[in-house]
Amino acid sequence: MTPDASQREAYGQTLVELGKENRDIVVLDADLRPSTMTSFFAKEFPERTFDCGIAEQNMVSIAAGLAASGKIPFASTFAVFAPGRCFDQIRMSIAQPHLNVKLVTTHSGLTVGEDGTSHQSLEDLALACSLPGFTVIAPADAIEATQAVRTAAATNGPFYIRLCRPKLPVLHDENYRFELGKAEVMRQGTQATIMAIGTRVVAALEAAENLGRDGIDCRVLNMSTLKPIDEAAIIKAANDTGAIVTAEEHMEHGGLGSIVARVLARNRPVPLEFVAIKDTYAESGSPADLLKKYGLTAGDIERAVRSVISRKKAG
Amino acid sequence: MARRIRRHIISMTGRAGSGHPGGSLSAVEIVSTLYFRVLKHDPQHPDWPERDRFVLSKGHSAPLLYAVLAECGYFPIDELASLRQINSRLQGHADRTCTAGVEMSSGALGQGLSFSIGIALAGRLDEQPYRVYTLLGDGECDEGQVWEAAMAAAHFKLDNLVAIVDRNGQQIGGWTCDVMELEPFTDKWQAFGWHTIEVDGHDFTQLIDAFEKVKTIKGQPTAIIAHTVKGKGVSFMENNPDFHGKAPDAEQVELALKELAD
Numbered sequence: 001m002t003p004d005a006s007q008r009e010a011y012g013q014t015l016v017e018l019g020k021e022n023r024d025i026v027v028l029d030a031d032l033r034p035s036t037m038t039s040f041f042a043k044e045f046p047e048r049t050f051d052c053g054i055a056e057q058n059m060v061s062i063a064a065g066l067a068a069s070g071k072i073p074f075a076s077t078f079a080v081f082a083p084g085r086c087f088d089q090i091r092m093s094i095a096q097p098h099l100n101v102k103l104v105t106t107h108s109g110l111t112v113g114e115d116g117t118s119h120q121s122l123e124d125l126a127l128a129c130s131l132p133g134f135t136v137i138a139p140a141d142a143i144e145a146t147q148a149v150r151t152a153a154a155t156n157g158p159f160y161i162r163l164c165r166p167k168l169p170v171l172h173d174e175n176y177r178f179e180l181g182k183a184e185v186m187r188q189g190t191q192a193t194i195m196a197i198g199t200r201v202v203a204a205l206e207a208a209e210n211l212g213r214d215g216i217d218c219r220v221l222n223m224s225t226l227k228p229i230d231e232a233a234i235i236k237a238a239n240d241t242g243a244i245v246t247a248e249e250h251m252e253h254g255g256l257g258s259i260v261a262r263v264l265a266r267n268r269p270v271p272l273e274f275v276a277i278k279d280t281y282a283e284s285g286s287p288a289d290l291l292k293k294y295g296l297t298a299g300d301i302e303r304a305v306r307s308v309i310s311r312k313k314a315g
Numbered sequence: 316m317a318r319r320i321r322r323h324i325i326s327m328t329g330r331a332g333s334g335h336p337g338g339s340l341s342a343v344e345i346v347s348t349l350y351f352r353v354l355k356h357d358p359q360h361p362d363w364p365e366r367d368r369f370v371l372s373k374g375h376s377a378p379l380l381y382a383v384l385a386e387c388g389y390f391p392i393d394e395l396a397s398l399r400q401i402n403s404r405l406q407g408h409a410d411r412t413c414t415a416g417v418e419m420s421s422g423a424l425g426q427g428l429s430f431s432i433g434i435a436l437a438g439r440l441d442e443q444p445y446r447v448y449t450l451l452g453d454g455e456c457d458e459g460q461v462w463e464a465a466m467a468a469a470h471f472k473l474d475n476l477v478a479i480v481d482r483n484g485q486q487i488g489g490w491t492c493d494v495m496e497l498e499p500f501t502d503k504w505q506a507f508g509w510h511t512i513e514v515d516g517h518d519f520t521q522l523i524d525a526f527e528k529v530k531t532i533k534g535q536p537t538a539i540i541a542h543t544v545k546g547k548g549v550s551f552m553e554n555n556p557d558f559h560g561k562a563p564d565a566e567q568v569e570l571a572l573k574e575l576a577d
Contacts, residue, residue, distance in 0.1 A: 026436075047440070052467055053463075057426075057429070057460045057463060061426045061432075061433070061460070061464075062464075065431060065433020065434040065437070066434075068411075068418070069434050070437065088423050089426055092421070092426060093430055096410075097419075
């Protein structure tokens with residue numbers, strides 16, 4: 001079995017490769033290089049690395065100026081600090097002029113763990129998705145993180161890529177090719193569909209496995225591109241399975257669940273359940289304890305699937 | 316030319332019925348000096364990679380920038396009449412997606428100096444000879460991001476970056492010293508690692524000299540503190556914060572244009 005792998009490390013290594021391939025790649029950070037692992041790039045290309053200190057607003061506007069001058073800036077910090085801390089700067093310096101800035105953030109969601117509420121980004125996907133023209137991706141493992149970062153470098157326009165702190169099980173092999181805007185079918189199924197993003201994809205697969213033992217046949221989709229969302233895959237899942245559960249390490253408002261609900265409401269309303277943070281802040285704790293207390297485990301997904309299937313039958 | 320620009324500003328904002336004449340009028344000599352004497356630029360090729368950049372950080376002075384760009388030939392002067400109208404290329408605040416010659420979408424104050432750092436860093440990486448000139452308002456310097464950028468520009472030793480502060484002493488709420496004290500203002504820029512030059516921002520000779528001097532400063536950015544009068548050139552607008560964000564009415568337009576006649 002492949003050992004767990006770090007999305008951050010994959011990001012750092014991919015930046016170095018990209019830096020060798022393209023001299024227009026530049027990297028910005030806000031005094032978190034050892035954590036975001038842009039330190040690899042900084043070591044290889046110090047002249048193309050700009051540490052802006054603990055000043056995220058300044059960092060993203062500088063990134064915009066670099067992009068306006070033909071550079072391909074990757075700007076990184078923790079997900080809780082961007083877009084949150086510098087939303088207006090992202091809005092006016094990057095999104096409105098549709099500049100080619102890649103915001104890649106790490107330590108997202110609850111699984112940052114013991115650092116607690118101040119460091120747990122549970123609103124960042126909603127903020128990023130609200131920006132016209134932004135592409136928003138939360139990869140499910142290190143291999144997909146590499147692919148997403150490469151795709152962002154090769155695709156003009158602003159990107160928000162959300163990475164996590166802990167190492168994750170590797171769900172893809174080296175031949176995997178991430179397709180922007182396409183949901184990935186991780187498992188076929190007929191009775192319900194679990195749509196998951198980021199760290200919750202592995203939990204969704206575990207839930208589907210457990211449910212399968214009870215004779216409940218679930219499809220699992222990796223919704224790594226949150227914007228633009230793969231509407232066709234959502235509508236197909238609704239048509240094929242008639243019941244959907246979303247799972248994300250994010251507030252229920254404005255994240256994957258909200259976006260899936262919008263697509264279903266417009267096209268094919270079916271029973272839907274949300275595995276997400278329920279309009280609250282969390283606390284310090286180990287990632288495992290937090291996921292359990294705030295209802296984001298494979299077990300929580302299983303319960304949601306049973307509930308949504310019973311609603312489908314009742315309907 | 317300064318009078319022509321001022322007449323454009325009055326006519327444009329008067330016709331639009333809204334806009335920011337005060338802070339546009341105060342910076343007429345600064346922006347005119349840059350476009351007509353200092354900047355290497357080509358109105359026929361607004362994207363020329365080697366052009367000097369002018370970044371309007373105080374985006375509410377867009378009427379001034381539009382008037383100067385039109386006089387340079389970036390777009391027809393007739394188009395100035397479309398300011399703030401639906402489907403116009405001349406947005407209420409400067410917008411790089413709409414208007415040829417506009418480098419940055421501004422209007423959310425405090426972002427322009429950071430954006431300019433990005434342009435200056437790119438120029439240095441690419442060994443481009445261009446310089447970046449950024450116009451800030453003094454009230455704008457209430458924004459913390461301005462000082463983040465001030466710190467970073469000095470840290471990165473950006474001697475291809477020049478900040479000009481339109482020190483007209485007023486913001487929407489009145490005198491800057493009453494809303495939020497900025498003094499000792501020049502000392503602040505120096506403390507952040509900048510070379511500073513103070514000028515009368517309505518004196519072309521002083522402005523031209525300052526922009527010449529800037530080219531000799533190595534290893535640090537320069538801030539030109541340009542002392543100006545808000546609403547300059549129109550008696551009833553001078554030092555009157557009411558005209559920060561309010562357009563003149565028809566009668567006031569007539570009076571102002573009379574005062575600004577050649």
